[in-house]
Amino acid sequence: MDDLATLTVGASLLCGALGVAGMHVYATGRARHQSLVQRLADAEGQPLPGPGRRFTGVDRRLRGTRLGRAIELRLTATGLDLTPGEFFVYTAGTAIGLWLIAQATLATFFGPIAAVVTV
Numbered sequence: 001m002d003d004l005a006t007l008t009v010g011a012s013l014l015c016g017a018l019g020v021a022g023m024h025v026y027a028t029g030r031a032r033h034q035s036l037v038q039r040l041a042d043a044e045g046q047p048l049p050g051p052g053r054r055f056t057g058v059d060r061r062l063r064g065t066r067l068g069r070a071i072e073l074r075l076t077a078t079g080l081d082l083t084p085g086e087f088f089v090y091t092a093g094t095a096i097g098l099w100l101i102a103q104a105t106l107a108t109f110f111g112p113i114a115a116v117v118t119v
Contacts, residue, residue, distance in 0.1 A: 059085025095119050 053059070062068035062084050071084040082090075095118040103111030 053083060053086070055083070055085040055089045057085075058089055059083045061085075062088055091119060 063072065068084045068088075071087055075082055075084065075087060080087075095115040098118050099111040099115040102114035
């Protein structure tokens, strides 16, 4: 029984170490790729293409409202690379997800409370 516990702990530590090493290799590879793209764009004298934006329809509609302008001002002040539409959709998705998780794990009463706390 003692050998099984030792084996399990050793396997868990090995998997954790391999996971951390994999994430490190992924992150450094991504940074090297961005550096290469930047150097190539600078050498050709062309500007880098901007990142593809998601939820452009939501963003367009939201920017026309007072709430959208307030979100845009706050995002600009923080320096985040998000549009108001992306921020709104991510926040709404997180609130709905936490609503469902809290409702399923705790009680029906706690679903809306978790969503309000999220927002």
